Amino acid sequence: MIKLGAKKSRTSQQLSPVSLHDPGPESSSVIASAVKVASSEDLLIQILLHVPIKKLLSFKSVSKHWYSLITNPRFVRLHNPLPSASALFFIRSSCRSTPDYQFIPLDVSDDCPTPFKSLDFVHDPLRSGISVLQSCNGLLLCASYRARILNRRYYVYNPTTKHFATLLQIKQEHSKISPYYKVVCVRQSKTSDNPFQIEIYSYETRLWRVSGQPFKAPQFTKFENCIYWNGCVHWWNGFVSLWNDEQYTLYFKVEEERVEQLPMTRKNIQAVVMPDQDLPEQVATYLGESQGHWHLIDVYSDSTCLFNVYEMARDYSGWFVKYHVDLSAISTIYTDTITNGSYDYRFNILSLVRRGQEEEEDGSFLVLEIPGGKIVRYNFADKSVVKLCEFDPIVHRYYYNNDLKYISTFSYMESFASV
Incomplete structure (x- = not known):
């Protein structure tokens, strides 16, 4: 029997004897x-x-x-069946042998997460450094940096666990990771009539294998710009018009291993055109996925701060309007968002982040780049605007003519998925 103290004290009065045996x-x-x-x-x-x-x-x-x-x-x-990004990250500088990255926290109260500034988890045998190609549900598809395509080494990296896997060599980098840890690669086929072929790398087998038959793709299809949604990898045609009945894009059903066509016609999207505006012939401004939802944003004109956010129906029956956006609040706070002497709005849509369940989506927001190296978030529910971060001079020193860098971001989220 072990007792705590022989004398009565405040502590001993409140604690009962502790027995190791009984x-x-x-x-x-x-x-x-x-x-x-x-x-x-x-x-x-x-x-x-x-x-x-x-x-x-x-x-x-x-x-x-x-x-x-x-x-x-x-x-x-x-x-975490429907993960939501906690931060965005982008290449801060590509002048070095290995690019370094900057993170943008999506919650104002959080400090900027920096799980890595550069990728040094493995010594690349080509001595060319490592860069990120794709991010999906917390896993990063990486490749040798500044190396020829045919010589590149590819890796799947989990920045949360710091674990990685080296993939067998593939011929092209037009790939995407699925949450079940499969890497889908589109390569050139030897069949001239059907120039593209899909190969799949599986976590279970650690091998590449050919999937399905060679196929054709619409002209200007961007295989490197892909979105994983609804169990499928979606590729986008960079010059598809939302209003041309003959246009379509491709998507690949990962489990069924089948390529399908997705029509992009006026019948498939609810168009809301501003007064005195003609139907535009313009490509989509933003395409992205968040918490199991696929979104499309098409800004009809630089002269408007009003536009719609569309969402694809789960059964692919068409796009419907999910949010109406009015960015006039941003121009009120940050006056340089509007070009001097005109009403041209300058912004770059970086991401759309869904937060909460269907009935409680007050936390969903847009992330935008605006002039002056600022990143802001626009809340759909109350139209509030909050600055997330401001680039240091090194990052935003070189602008295009409209004072935007048009940075391309990746989503970051914690994951303990094995690689």
Whole structure:
């Protein structure tokens, strides 16, 4: 028997003797409950699903059983089925042998997360450094930097766990990671009539294999600009008009391994045209995915701050208007958003971030680049504008004529998916 103190004090009056050999009824009940939880895998999973990712990473060392449970792909998907980006990042400078990156936090109260400034997780044998090609659900597809396409080495990297995998060499970099950790590659086919062929790299086999038959693609299809949504990889035609009935884009059903066509016609989108405006022949300004939703934004003219955000129906039946946007509040706060002497608005849409459930989406917002090296977020619900960050002079020293760099960003989110 071990007792805490022989004299009565404030501490000893509040604490009961602790026995190492004969636990009391309450201790026995707690131990029994803990044993019950540990022995019930379903109950343990339900508890671990509510544990933050950083805690889960340390819990993997508790036992082999916990490690197997936490790293199971099914548990990874259940823990965060519809992840939302916590930050954006972009190449800050590409003048070095390895590019360095800057992060933009999406929550004003958070400090800027910097999981990495440059990618040095592996010594690339080509000595060309490493750069990011794609990001998807917390995993990054990376490749040798400043190396010829045929010589590039490719990697899948998890910046949260610091783990990576080296892929067997592929012939092109037009790839995309799926959340089940498959890498889809589109390469040139030897068949002249059907010039493109898909190959898939799987986490389970660690090998590349040919998928399906060679296929054709619309002219100007940008395979390097792809979006993973609804279990499919979508590619976009860089010159497709939203109003031309003959245009279509391609998407690839990952599980069924089948290429499909997605018509982009006037019938598939609810057009809202401003007064005294003709129907435009213009490409989409923004395409992106957030929390399981695929969005399209088409800004009809530089002279307007009013436009719509469209969302694709889950069954691909067409685009519908999800949000109406009025950016006049931004020009009120940041007057250099409007060109001097005119009403031309200058902004670059970086990302659309969905927050909350369908019935509680007051937190959803746009992330915009505006003149002066500023990144702001525009809230759809109350039209409020908040500055997220401002570039240092090195980043925004070289502008185009309208004082925008038109940076291209990647989404960052925590993930403990195995690679």
